[in-house]
Amino acid sequence: MTEAYIVAAARTAGGRKGGRLSGWHPADLAAQVLNALLDRAQAPADAIEDVIMGCVGQVGEQAANIARNAVLASRLPESVPGTSVDRQCGSSQQAIHFAAQAVMSGAMDIVIAAGVESMTRVPMGLSIALPKKSGFGTYMSPAIVARYPNVEFSQFTGAEMMARKYGISKDELDAYALRSHQRAIAATKEGLFAEEIVPVRVRRAIAQADQTANTAPVEEADELHTQDEGIRFDVSLEGIRGVKLLAEDGRLTAATSSQICDGAAGVLIANERGLKRLGVAPLARIHHMTVIGHDPVIMLEAPLPATQIALKKAGMKIEDIDLFEVNEAFASVPLAWLQYTGADLERLNVHGGAIALGHPLGASGAKLMTTLVHALKNRGKRYGLQTMCEGGGLANVTIVERL
Numbered sequence: 262m263t264e265a266y267i268v269a270a271a272r273t274a275g276g277r278k279g280g281r282l283s284g285w286h287p288a289d290l291a292a293q294v295l296n297a298l299l300d301r302a303q304a305p306a307d308a309i310e311d312v313i314m315g316c317v318g319q320v321g322e323q324a325a326n327i328a329r330n331a332v333l334a335s336r337l338p339e340s341v342p343g344t345s346v347d348r349q350c351g352s353s354q355q356a357i358h359f360a361a362q363a364v365m366s367g368a369m370d371i372v373i374a375a376g377v378e379s380m381t382r383v384p385m386g387l388s389i390a391l392p393k394k395s396g397f398g399t400y401m402s403p404a405i406v407a408r409y410p411n412v413e414f415s416q417f418t419g420a421e422m423m424a425r426k427y428g429i430s431k432d433e434l435d436a437y438a439l440r441s442h443q444r445a446i447a448a449t450k451e452g453l454f455a456e457e458i459v460p461v462r463v464r465r466a467i468a469q470a471d472q473t474a475n476t477a478p479v480e481e482a483d484e485l486h487t488q489d490e491g492i493r494f495d496v497s498l499e500g501i502r503g504v505k506l507l508a509e510d511g512r513l514t515a516a517t518s519s520q521i522c523d524g525a526a527g528v529l530i531a532n533e534r535g536l537k538r539l540g541v542a543p544l545a546r547i548h549h550m551t552v553i554g555h556d557p558v559i560m561l562e563a564p565l566p567a568t569q570i571a572l573k574k575a576g577m578k579i580e581d582i583d584l585f586e587v588n589e590a591f592a593s594v595p596l597a598w599l600q601y602t603g604a605d606l607e608r609l610n611v612h613g614g615a616i617a618l619g620h621p622l623g624a625s626g627a628k629l630m631t632t633l634v635h636a637l638k639n640r641g642k643r644y645g646l647q648t649m650c651e652g653g654g655l656a657n658v659t660i661v662e663r664l
Contacts, residue, residue: 262337262365263364263366263367263533264365264383264531264532264533264546264547265360265361265362265364265365265530265531265546266411266530266531266532266535266536266543266544266546266547266664267528267529267530267534267543267544267545267547267630267634267661268304268450268529268530268531268535268536268539268541268543268544269298269302269528269529269628269636270457270522270526270527270528270529270544270630270631270634271290271295271297271298271301271457271458271459271460271496271524271526271527271631272457272459272491272526272527272624272627272631272632273290273293273459273461273486273519273524273525273526273619274292274296274454274470274486274487274490274524274627275489275490275491275522275523275524275542275592275618275619276381276460276486276490276519276522276523276524276619277491277521277522277523277619278380278381278467278521278522278523278534279381279465279491280381280523281463281464281465281467281486281490282379282381282461282463282464282467282486282490282523282524283360283379283381283382283464283465283523284406284465284466284467284479284480285464285479285480285523285610286322286334286379286382286452286529287316287323287327287331287377287379287382287383287525288322288323288327288330288331288333288334288377289321289334290377290379290461290524290525291314291327291331291334291335291337291375291376291422291525291527292332292334292336292527293332293335293459293461294337294375294377294425294459294525294527295312295331295332295335295336295337295373295375295527296336297459298373298375298527298528298529299336299337299390300434300633301529302529302539302541303539303540303541304371304529304539306337306338306341306499307311307338307340307341307600308335308371308535308538308539309337309341309371309373309529310320310341310342310363310369310370310372311341311342311344311360311363311369311372311606312328312329312331312337312341312343312344312372312373312640313343313344313346313356313359313360313363313372313373313374314327314328314331314334314343314344314345314346314353314356314374314375314377314623315329315345315346315347315348315351315352315353315354315355315356315374315375315376315377315623315624315626315627316328316345316346316347316352316376316377316378316622316623316624317347317349317350317352317378317385317449317623318378318380318384318385318386318387318388318606318622318623319345319385319388320383320387320388320391321380321382321383321387322382322383323377323378323383326343326344327345327377327416327645328344328345328346328375329343329344329345330343330455331341331343331375331377334603335562337525339653340609342579346584346623347623348552348622348651348655349622349651349652349655350590350620350622350625350626350649350650350651350652351375351552351626351649351655351656352622352623352626353375353526353623353624353625353626353628354374354391354415354626354627354629354630354647354649354657354658354659355544355626356374356375356376356602356626356627356632357462357528357530357547357626357659358424358521358550358552358657359374360372360374360528360657361366361374361530361547361550362375362534362550363579364530364531364535365532367532369531370531370532370534370535370538371531371535371538371539372529372530372531373527373529373530373531374527374530374627375525375526375527375528375529375624375626375627376525376526376527376621376623376624376625376626376627376628376635377524377525377526377621377623378522378523378524378525378621378622378623378624378625379523379621380521380522380523380621380622381466381521381523382466385622386652389429393496396597399576400415400608404659405584408426409558410555411426411527412558412653414557414560414590414653415556415560416560416561416590417475417507417508417513417560418512418558419558419559419560419562419642419650420518420561420590420591420593421507421508421511421512421513421593421621422559423559423561423562423591423593423594424511424512424513424593424597425473425512426559426562426597427593427596427597427600427601429512429592429593429596429597429600430512431512431513433592433596434512434513434514434517434592434593434596435498435501435502435514435516435517435592436498436541436554437514437517437592437616438501438517438592438616439496439497439498439501441589441592441610441613441614441615441616441617441618442492442493442496442612442616442617443496443611443614443629444610444612444614444617445489445492445613445614445617445618446494446496446613446617447516447523447612448612448613449488449489449492451501452634453612453635453639454488454489454612454632454635454650455487456635457631457632457635458487458488459467460479460486460487461484461485461486462481462484462485462486463481463482463484463485463486464479464481464484465479465480465482466478466479467479467480472548473558479507481516481593489617489618489619490519490611490619491522491617491618491619492590492617492618493617499517500516501514503515504516504517506554508648509620512593513592513593516616517591517592517593517616518590518592518616519588519589519590519591519614519616519619520615520616520617520618520619520620521619521620522524522615522619522620522621523619524619524621524624524628525621525624526621526624526625526626526627526629526631527627528630528631530547530633533592537584542580542664543659543664544634544638544663544664545637545645545662545663545664546661546662546664547659547661548575548644548660548661548662549571549573549574549575549577549658549659549660550571550657550658550659550660551567551570551574551654551657551658552567552656552657552658553567553570553655554653554654554655555567555654555655555656557653557654558654559654560650560653560654561591561593561650561652562591562593562597562650562654563650563651563655563656564588564598564648564649564656564658565587565597565598565601565602565632566656567648567656567658568598568601568602568646568648568658569601569602570641570658571646571648571658571660572646577644577660579602579603579604581642581644582604582608582644582645582646582660583635583637583642583643583644583645584608584611584636584637584640584642584644584645584648585608585609585610585645585646585647585648586614586630586633586645586646586647586648587609587610587612587614587647587648587649588589588614588615588620588625588629588648588650589610589615589616589620590615590620590649590650592616595609595610595614596649598648604644611636611640612632612636622636625649626647626649626657629647630647630661633645633661634661634663637661637663638663642660643662643663644660644661644663644664645660645661645663646658646659646660646661647659647661
């Protein structure tokens, strides 16, 4: 079978809500990553056969096929198509799967998989709340309500359910959040993110757009954004412990949850013919891909059985994997995953995760893959596994081999 190779992987540094990336239109921000991938792969712009882009909030500035709009905002020619994917938080990881499947089939040779989310400019849940507020209904159909009576699908409820089901205490959640920041701080100070980050100009939104304006007014600084803005360099366990609970009888807080984040990321994927055309050596090979559906009520548990299924299909054991990237939507997810899989904590999210670095929803899949591939390279390791929980009770798993 034809193989799928990762030729280049890049991401923006994460921006806080209302922070250093808040002035970027998401199409323009994503375009910066597309341009960077061309440069890093030394690829002719017309060699790209498709752009598959994950995005969760496909409304407002992220509506009308954000993938195509990012292409039009980039150096890519008009002849390059683009399509947008919504598998919730796994959207750009699924984009990677679709791109890999395209080149493995031989239908295409060189494809970019990417993701973008401006959680400042398109707040989380806007695509659900806005139509409902305007009288255009909700995704909860009568048949779904009949199947799940008296249930409100909620990631926050699911995160608390995970903590209770796996017996994870608030102290354990707090300690994990501290670890995420400590690892991100260490990686930043050691320059371990430098190779993967695409420097972009600092642009801050200075006002909300009115209904007649195309974009919000911005303030652009003569400065590049090169460091993840969410990392708290003064973090302490005492500070984390003091944050208010999300639910009165719960265990999770904002400090043990992923940060709202603006960002974009992408991966250039090619088969053997594509590699020959580009004349470059790949960073990694996509070894295996799995996606499953699971209980939509607890919602965030799917990565646990998905990992087990992926390893079985790949003929591997958990011990065969050198590094893991498990999205830190909430601290209860990676902690439950560790308990379920028996994986080594020291191999998990070695440069920190979304609790410290941010979770730009539809961009997070490509973001995690970018970090995983570079971490494997920097540490001289062979196999990496990435997985993440996704709205609706879904999970993708991707296993890569560094080359």
